Amino acid sequence: xxxxxxxxAVSRRFGALRALDDxxxxxxxxxxxxxxxxxxxxxxxxxxxxxxxxxxEAGRIFxxxxxITALPPEHRPVNTVFQNYALFPHLSVRENIAFxxxxxxxxxxxxxxxxxxxxxxxxxxxxxxCKPAQLSGGQKQRTALARALVNRPRVLLLDEPLAAxxxxxxxxxxxxxxxxxREVGTTFVYVTHDQGEAMSLSxxxxxxxxxxxxxxxxxERLYRQxxxxxxxxxxxxxxxxxxxxxxxxxxLADGLFAPLxxxxxxxxxxxxxxxxxxxxxxxxxxxxxxxxxxxxxxxGGPHTQYWVEGRGQRWLIQQPGxxxxxxxxxxxxxxxxxxVSLLPEAGS
Amino acid sequence: xxxxxxxxxxxxxxxxxxxxPLAVLVLNSFNASRFGGTWEGFTWQWYExxxxxxxxxxxxxxxxxxxxxxxxxxxxxxxxxAWSLHRFNGRLQHVHRALIVLPLALPELxxxxxxxxxxxALHIPTxxxxxxxxxxxxxxxxxxMVVLGRLRDFDTHLLDAARDLGAGPWQVAxxxxxxxxxxxxxxxxxxxxxxxxxDFVITFFVSxxxxxxxxxxxxxxxxxxxxxxxxxALSTLLLCATFLAAALSLRLGRRCTxxx
Numbered sequence: 001x002x003x004x005x006x007x008x009a010v011s012r013r014f015g016a017l018r019a020l021d022d023x024x025x026x027x028x029x030x031x032x033x034x035x036x037x038x039x040x041x042x043x044x045x046x047x048x049x050x051x052x053x054x055x056x057e058a059g060r061i062f063x064x065x066x067x068i069t070a071l072p073p074e075h076r077p078v079n080t081v082f083q084n085y086a087l088f089p090h091l092s093v094r095e096n097i098a099f100x101x102x103x104x105x106x107x108x109x110x111x112x113x114x115x116x117x118x119x120x121x122x123x124x125x126x127x128x129x130c131k132p133a134q135l136s137g138g139q140k141q142r143t144a145l146a147r148a149l150v151n152r153p154r155v156l157l158l159d160e161p162l163a164a165x166x167x168x169x170x171x172x173x174x175x176x177x178x179x180x181x182r183e184v185g186t187t188f189v190y191v192t193h194d195q196g197e198a199m200s201l202s203x204x205x206x207x208x209x210x211x212x213x214x215x216x217x218x219x220e221r222l223y224r225q226x227x228x229x230x231x232x233x234x235x236x237x238x239x240x241x242x243x244x245x246x247x248x249x250x251x252l253a254d255g256l257f258a259p260l261x262x263x264x265x266x267x268x269x270x271x272x273x274x275x276x277x278x279x280x281x282x283x284x285x286x287x288x289x290x291x292x293x294x295x296x297x298x299x300g301g302p303h304t305q306y307w308v309e310g311r312g313q314r315w316l317i318q319q320p321g322x323x324x325x326x327x328x329x330x331x332x333x334x335x336x337x338x339x340v341s342l343l344p345e346a347g348s
Numbered sequence: 349x350x351x352x353x354x355x356x357x358x359x360x361x362x363x364x365x366x367x368x369p370l371a372v373l374v375l376n377s378f379n380a381s382r383f384g385g386t387w388e389g390f391t392w393q394w395y396e397x398x399x400x401x402x403x404x405x406x407x408x409x410x411x412x413x414x415x416x417x418x419x420x421x422x423x424x425x426x427x428x429x430a431w432s433l434h435r436f437n438g439r440l441q442h443v444h445r446a447l448i449v450l451p452l453a454l455p456e457l458x459x460x461x462x463x464x465x466x467x468x469a470l471h472i473p474t475x476x477x478x479x480x481x482x483x484x485x486x487x488x489x490x491x492x493m494v495v496l497g498r499l500r501d502f503d504t505h506l507l508d509a510a511r512d513l514g515a516g517p518w519q520v521a522x523x524x525x526x527x528x529x530x531x532x533x534x535x536x537x538x539x540x541x542x543x544x545x546x547d548f549v550i551t552f553f554v555s556x557x558x559x560x561x562x563x564x565x566x567x568x569x570x571x572x573x574x575x576x577x578x579x580x581a582l583s584t585l586l587l588c589a590t591f592l593a594a595a596l597s598l599r600l601g602r603r604c605t606x607x608x
Contacts, residue, residue, distance in 0.1 A: 080509070082509060083505075087509075088528075148513075151513065
């Protein structure tokens with residue numbers, strides 16, 4: 001697979017704020033690549049640089065080997081689905097989709113075929129002559145997708161395209177987006193603050209924080225092997241704990257023993273920071289001599305979350321099924337190696 | 349609970365207060381009495397007199413030409429002013445804003461005197477051209493304010509979207525910005541036309557010989573009671589034209605709102 005979009009050491013400041021600080025990424029042809037992070041992490045700034053609405057102070061952006069850093073948005077083979085869709089309110093769905101092709105000077109017949117194909121692709125044939133104000137949120141979103149895709153962009157940028165919709169519709173459209181991508185095969189760059197969206201849709205994710213890229217990886221590896229404490233905490237829930245290496249594992253500050261996963265080794269005695277996933281901890285009935293007490297029980301449907309406290313440490317533990325322990329119950333804890341990953345100790 | 353009659357009564361009184369003068373004016377235009385104090389029978393004679401009053405029609409045509417020219421210039425300049433006020437954030441923008449608002453706040457008397465002093469100082473003879481310049485000066489402000497109001501609701505992402513889809517700066521203005529601002533621009537233009545058509549105070553200062561606009565002509569006719577009923581007839585006709593225009597713009601406005 002080729003690298004389609006290459007971002008090389010890009011920086012952008014707004015006054016004293018470093019919105020993007022020396023960011024480098026390379027995005028492959030045809031993949032769904034997510035920029036994931038909390039608000040203010042720089043993901044939207046980066047998207048605006050890719051679309052051409054803004055220019056970096058340093059660094060370059062290449063598309064298919066060509067430097068596009070200084071190219072204005074109208075000359076980039078890149079199209080955007082905006083967060084609020086930004087559909088033209090004075091134009092119908094059909095005219096909205098035709099906006100780009102008309103400017104590009106397509107012939108009448110070419111235009112009609114392409115628009116009909118797009119309308120079919122996003123299932124809006126029956127709404128072709130509606131104005132945006134008459135559409136539901138999901139229909140607006142699909143119109144925005146069609147309006148961008150009809151231009152056959154090399155890269156489609158999506159700026160939190162589902163943020164304005166309710167949960168059920170969001171889950172539904174996520175599936176539609178994935179199947180749409182399989183059909184058109186265009187490179188998608190998807191900006192979101194929602195780790196669930198990013199995890200379920202993306203081939204690869206760049207987790208961003210304070211203008212920097214913390215880690216770029218496939219969703220599963222991001223979850224299993226987070227490179228930093230920020231990534232571990234941002235992708236799903238986790239317990240971040242300190243300990244000291246001994247043979248076969250780590251003795252944590254509160255006396256609990258955490259086995260290290262296969263292939264991960266640490267010299268005995270070195271101090272370490274770990275991420276322990278809540279679903280890889282086991283709760284068992286304990287006695288009064290055990291230090292652990294259940295502080296909080298949160299029923300979550302298919303699973304139950306427990307907050308367990310003891311020896312100055314607070315653990316989040318997730319078990320399948322309904323609550324099996326009541327608040328105040330004495331328990332024993334066990335850590336499974338599959339949920340453990342090593343974090344760099346400094347800087348977090 | 350019994351509903352109070354006060355709001356209905358109050359509304360009726362206010363409407364009466366606002367519209368009674370107009371009703372009296374319309375009635376008097378058909379009144380055979382010259383002074384309009386008592387009803388002396390129905391007549392068309394004031395309308396016939398008006399039809400023959402060339403000086404009134406000359407004034408009317410001059411006003412119409414001035415208002416059209418004023419509307420054209422003020423709409424373009426006012427829209428551009430609104431756009432630059434909305435779009436750019438310079439250090440001088442608050443000065444710009446103040447200068448735009450100033451003519452709205454300034455007493456017309458002062459503005460008229462100021463314009464006259466300027467034209468005299470520059471040795472520009474007063475006439476249709478100076479009236480036009482004066483009208484454009486204050487109409488810009490009204491147009492800018494109306495368009496600015498429309499711009500506040502404008503989603504600037506639409507401009508990004510247009511560029512993203514391949515539109516250059518001019519195409520963005522022509523295909524997205526203008527169509528969406530059009531209702532505001534038209535409203536501003538209508539306002540400018542009306543203001544120019546009936547301005548008296550400022551026009552009084554900057555008009556010269558041979559440039560008598562309709563309001564000036566009416567004022568001079570008021571001095572002689574002989575022509576008072578003719579003015580009533582003229583006013584009635586203007587009233588009808590205004591109602592027609594208002595009805596038309598309402599209908600146009602309705603057509604623009606999307607059916608839901």
